[in-house]
Amino acid sequence: MSNACLRGTHFKLVVLRRISGLAGEGRERVCMRGRGIVENDTIAAISTPLGEGGIGIVRISGPDALKIASRLFRDPSGKRRRTLKPWGVRYGIVVDPETGEEIDEALASAMPAPHSFTREDVVEFSCHGGIGPLSRVLDAVLKCGARLAQPGEFTRRAFLSGRIDLAQAEAVIEIVRARTDSARRLALANLRGGLSAAVVSIRDDVVALLAQLEAVVDFPEDDVDEPDHDAITRRARETASKLRGLAARARCGRVYRDGVTVAIVGRPNVGKSSLLNALLGRSKAIVTDVPGTTRDAVEDWTNMHGVPVRLVDTAGLRETDDPVERLGVERTRERLDEADLAIVVIDGSEALSDGDVAVLRSAGTKRGVVALNKSDLPQRVAESDVAPHAAGMPVLRVSAKEGTGIESLEKIIAELAVGRVAGVSEGMVMASARQQEALERAAAALDEVARGVEGETPLDLAAIDIREALFWLDQITGRSASDDVLDRIFSEFCVGK
Amino acid sequence: MGEVAAEVRGHDADIIVVGGGHAGCEAALACARMGASVLLLTLGWDTVAAMPCNPSIGGPGKAQLVREIDALGGEMARNIDATYLQMRLLNTGKGPAVRSLRAQADKAAYGARMREVLRQERNLSVEVAHVEGVEVGPDGSARGVVTRERGAVRAAAVIIATGTYLGGRIYVGDRSWSSGPQGQPAAEELGRALAALGLRLARFKTGTSPRVRKDSVDVSKMQELRGEVLPFGFSFETRGTRADQELCWLTYTTPRTHEIIRANLGRAPLYTGAIIGRGPRYCPSVETKVVQFPARERHQVFLEPETKDGDVMYLGGLSTSLPADVQEEMVHSVPGLEDAEIVRPGYAIEYDCLVPTELLPSLETKKVPGLFAAGQINGTSGYEEAASQGLIAGINAVLKIRGKEPFVLERSEAYIGVLIDDLVTKGTCEPYRMMTSRAEYRLTLRQDNADLRLTEKGHGLGLVPEERYERFLARRRLVRDEIERLTGTVVPGDAETARRLAAIGTGPLQSETSLGDLLARPEVTYEKLAAIDPGRPVLPQDVVQVVEIELKYAGYIRKQRGQIERARRLESRLLPPQVDYWSIAGLSREAREKLSDIRPRSIGQAARISGVSPADIMALLAYVESGRHRGGDSELGV
Structure with a gap:
């Protein structure tokens, strides 16, 4: 499902790029064949994750949703058609519309337009989970004339109907793509308007700033106070820093969605693989299945404090003349380069060797952690031996065999992943790469305002940068600026002869 | 008054202009100067080009309009220059984009000079008449007007520029009476006639001082x-x-x-x-x-x-x-x-005006081909706004009867473009006045460069006479040459230069620098730069002004060009004129209504319509895309 969902996202991103003029980087070609775009037909799909869940939902949306539902929903005796009441939940039986065969018992809820997620008529059948009954119910719905929804199509309809804004629509996609529960929670908060609300409030500040400049410019003969240049500079800087804070929160949020790659490196036989297994074994139950990821012994996804972590085991790093082994070492270096973080494994029960130091040095450009493994054995490496070579990496003792220290290791990895970005005191927000870029561009434009006004740039030019900031903020919430500014001028300043 | 020799047989004139205010005067002059025969109908000769409200012209946004009218060959700028009582340059400290001339006018002299210009114009005659209706031919297009005095008067196109006379009603305290602004009768019948043609009217109010x-x-x-x-x-x-x-x-x-x-x-x-x-x-x-x-x-x-x-x-x-x-x-x-x-x-x-979304960007009404409207009747306020529209309506009426494409200025080309695009796209819920903040590209739309932006176009339309065009070309050449000279002249980063720079109050150079880059320093002016630019030519002040602004604010001007380019991508995605918005999925009801009513030319224009949300724009883009890809092979449905 997730591959298909990715495509759904790309549809939006590509179109959004066209609107915003953001440069699209070689995304898939988009062809708008989808009938839903040019016709208003009725769509249906299983809208809960596939698996042996207790309950699964088949959702129908579109003008025929109620008609279709009434054709295959019977009262508990299975004989009479069961009518659906708006906003009511009814218990009944779903039958095959052609044979009359009973498929599953279900709760049906009807949500008439426009008060539904898509603003169309929507019916949801809550059936027994499991792919068997759910797909048979879906088949029955499709037989009655609904079309199988394309991935993300409910969201697209919600968006096109104005039910949710751009930021919210993207949040839905994030939810669908979320790998861990934390990521899902963040996306959900965003769907409820987390990012939009934060941006709208900052945008108001920017509009007020612009209105102040515009009022003196357009009403030079009126009694409007000249704006204080220092105050403008200060307000522009403050707002830019708010935006940067938001971008930082979003950056952290992205880690929860996209995850990080952690390379486990070390000399041969220091216990890298057993450490990998210890890290995976501990959390095997919540490993997410990621399509396209090879499930071989050398790498796998796990969840550390809500952060999806891709662990990559590597071949031992040492100088060697053996051509085969050298190939392995080169691959290790490449993997280390690609990784976001590194765990440098050192055998604590043996004296620190030149090989260990060499590994520490090659990992030195990465952020990461040094794990002194085999803490269950007598220790011959002191933390102070490692520290001079560790380039500030935290050092801790673990035993992959006994499982000691693994929890601390995970905590450190999660913290490093989230980056402990300065100033992130408030909750994180989920933002797409596009939204994050818009936040950063808006902040940069406001910096220009401050720089310009400090350098005695005329006010009308400073306004160009303020408008640029508004343009980028509007890319997140989707609004136009100029009318707001006029409204603001007239509500705040007494102007006009 | 010249003789009327209609291009089309059976007509009293090629074009009839109703109303002799600022819109009507510019409209009539533009038509006549483009070679069409014009009949200007007014309620009174003495109130032609009158200023019923404040006696001034210009100010932020408005001065730029007047300069643009001038660059396109209109009359308002020359008329006020000949009859002002006082002239000031506003906003000098607030930046190059918003510097704006403002003149106090001698109301009597202003009107008298304009009447004289009308009198001198060949192809143009003025007649005092009460227009009571618009004549519409069997094909639904305008073919003249009905006057109280003469009945049907025929023309190939009609421009309505009746200001605040439609259903005019004056209020002073608890007293009120039907009247136009100058104590002349309100035009009651014409308003009803326009409504009968299906044109929607709104009721606006404006006021004046004792x-x-x-x-x-x-x-x-x-x-x-x-x-x-x-x-x-x-x-x-x-x-x-x-x-x-x-x-x-x-x-x-x-x-x-x-x-x-x-x-x-x-x-x-x-x-x-x-x-x-x-x-x-x-x-x-x-x-x-x-x-x-x-x-x-x-x-x-x-x-x-x-x-x-x-x-x-x-x-x-x-x-x-x-x-x-x-x-x-x-x-x-x-x-x-x-x-x-x-x-x-x-x-x-209080007066009736047309809901401006009844108009095309050419200022022709959508419902009655050949019927144009300009000025305060379109929901604007201000002499400058009226004159701008009059000029454009006049130009387009002539182009129309000659079977040519309409003349439409972009928002990035002129305040006039902003004015008309705002009116026909967004409509207005109050009398519309131009302000610089309405123009998103105002650094590009300055009063000092209006001729560089528009005189070429005015000449192409036949509104700028040859000798004036020659003078314009000379000025443009001076501007270009001087910009080229300053960007091409490099001064060394030596001690002697540093000494001279210190003398004009600015720091030394790190390395060789062009005079153009030096001018970008906030404390350096063109005048001060003379100290290290001994060989400079002697140039007129207005040339120096453009050169200085273009170089001094080159960074911002570049930034603005980028913004214009960015917007142009949506402006260039055209919407077919006959598209049925009710058949496009994903549009809100409000968007369908607004789009069907306004019929934007491009997705860019659609995006400016209030009530059309980004989601609606997505749906339009999807629609335009699907049309483009229809028939192609498609592997990805989403």
């Missing part, structure tokens, strides 16, 4: 406002302003004034509900100012002479429709006006 006798005013208690000697005027052909200018004065309302107003709100038609029309927020009545900004202790009152030698002063800032006796009391509470004798009380005027 006028007082000059002799009854004590200006010694007021602040004197002087004009400036400037090296240019409104027209690019004008070489500067004269030294002997008239004075204006500034005084302020007092707490007593505000008390009087508050005590009489029960008799203010704006607050009793008598006036239903929407008034402009940027030109509020003094009673509105007092009610909405109770904390303000005083409001400005400008005393502006209406004519050079006349006896009447206009009280700018005191627009009101309070009863005449209250106005008297109120005026007398203002320092310097204690004994002022009111010649004419202020009044509010």
Whole structure:
């Protein structure tokens, strides 16, 4: 499902790029064949994750949703058609519309337009989970004339109907793509308007700033106070820093969605693989299945404090003349380069060797952690031996065999992943790469305002940068600026002869 | 008056212009100068080109409009340059984009000169007439008007420029009567006739201030406002302003004034509900100012002479429709006006105007081909806004009868483009006035470069005569050559240069630098740069001004060009004219209605329609895309 969902996202991103003029980087070609775009037909799909869940939902949306539902929903005796009441939940039986065969018992809820997620008529059948009954119910719905929804199509309809804004629509996609529960929670908060609300409030500040400049410019003969240049500079800087804070929160949020790659490196036989297994074994139950990821012994996804972590085991790093082994070492270096973080494994029960130091040095450009493994054995490496070579990496003792220290290791990895970005005191927000870029561009434009006004740039030019900031903020919430500014001028300043 | 020789047989003229205000004058002159025969119908010869409200032209946004009219070969700039009483350059400290000329006009001289220009124009005749209706041919297009005096008068196109005369009603306190602004009768029948053609009308309100006798005013208690000697005027052909200018004065309302107003709100038609029309927020009545900004202790009152030698002063800032006796009391509470004798009380005027979204960007009505509308009837306010539209409507009426494509200016080309695009795309819920903040690309749309932006186009249309065009080309050449010279002249980063730079108050150079880059330093001006630029040519002030701005703010100008390019991507995605918005999925009901009504030319224009959300724009993009890809192989449905 997730591959298909990715495509759904790309549809939006590509179109959004066209609107915003953001440069699209070689995304898939988009062809708008989808009938839903040019016709208003009725769509249906299983809208809960596939698996042996207790309950699964088949959702129908579109003008025929109620008609279709009434054709295959019977009262508990299975004989009479069961009518659906708006906003009511009814218990009944779903039958095959052609044979009359009973498929599953279900709760049906009807949500008439426009008060539904898509603003169309929507019916949801809550059936027994499991792919068997759910797909048979879906088949029955499709037989009655609904079309199988394309991935993300409910969201697209919600968006096109104005039910949710751009930021919210993207949040839905994030939810669908979320790998861990934390990521899902963040996306959900965003769907409820987390990012939009934060941006709208900052945008108001920017509009007020612009209105102040515009009022003196357009009403030079009126009694409007000249704006204080220092105050403008200060307000522009403050707002830019708010935006940067938001971008930082979003950056952290992205880690929860996209995850990080952690390379486990070390000399041969220091216990890298057993450490990998210890890290995976501990959390095997919540490993997410990621399509396209090879499930071989050398790498796998796990969840550390809500952060999806891709662990990559590597071949031992040492100088060697053996051509085969050298190939392995080169691959290790490449993997280390690609990784976001590194765990440098050192055998604590043996004296620190030149090989260990060499590994520490090659990992030195990465952020990461040094794990002194085999803490269950007598220790011959002191933390102070490692520290001079560790380039500030935290050092801790673990035993992959006994499982000691693994929890601390995970905590450190999660913290490093989230980056402990300065100033992130408030909750994180989920933002797409596009939204994050818009936040950063808006902040940069406001910096220009401050720089310009400090350098005695005329006010009308400073306004160009303020408008640029508004343009980028509007890319997140989707609004136009100029009318707001006029409204603001007239509500705040007494102007006009 | 020249002779009327209609291009089309059986017509009294090629084009009929109804109304002789600022829109009507520019429309008639444009048509005539493009070679069409024009009949201008007005209610009175003496009120042609009258200024019923404040006696001034220009100001932020408006000055740029006047310069653009001039660059396109219109008359307003030359007319005010010949008849101003005082000229000032506003916003000099606020940046190059918003510097704006403002003139006090001699109302009588202004009108008289314009009438003389009309009289001199070949192809143009003026007739006093009451127009009561529009003649529509069997094909539904306009083919003339019906006048009270002559019945049917035929033409191939009609331009309606009737200002505030449609259903005009004047309010002074609890008294109100049907009237146009100059005491002439309101045009009752014409409004009904337009409505009968299916054109939607809205009701707007505007107001004006009391006028007082000059002799009854004590200006010694007021602040004197002087004009400036400037090296240019409104027209690019004008070489500067004269030294002997008239004075204006500034005084302020007092707490007593505000008390009087508050005590009489029960008799203010704006607050009793008598006036239903929407008034402009940027030109509020003094009673509105007092009610909405109770904390303000005083409001400005400008005393502006209406004519050079006349006896009447206009009280700018005191627009009101309070009863005449209250106005008297109120005026007398203002320092310097204690004994002022009111010649004419202020009044509010309510009038019908066209809902401007009835118009195409050419200013032709969508419902009646060949019928154009310009000026205050389109929901605008201001002489400059009216004149701009008159010029464009005139141009397009001629192009129409010649079977040519309409002349439409982009928002990135001219304030006139912004004005008309705003009107026909967004409509307006109050009388529309131009302001610089309405133009998103105002650094590009300056008053100093209006000719560089537009004179080529005016010449192409036949509105700019050859000899003037030659002068324009010369000026453009000077500008270009000087920019090239300054960017190409490099000064060394040596001690001698550093010494000279220090003398003009700026720091030394790190390395070789062009004069153009030096000019970008905030503390360096073109004038100061002379110290290290001994070989510079002697150039006219107006050329220096453009050169200096273009180089000094090159970074911002580049930034703005980027913004224009960014927007152009949506502007260039055209929507088919016949598209059925009810058949496109994903559009909100409001968007369908608005889009069907306005029929935007491009997705860019659609995005500016209020009520059309980004989601609707997505759906439109998807629709346009699907049309483009239809028939192609598609592997990805989403």
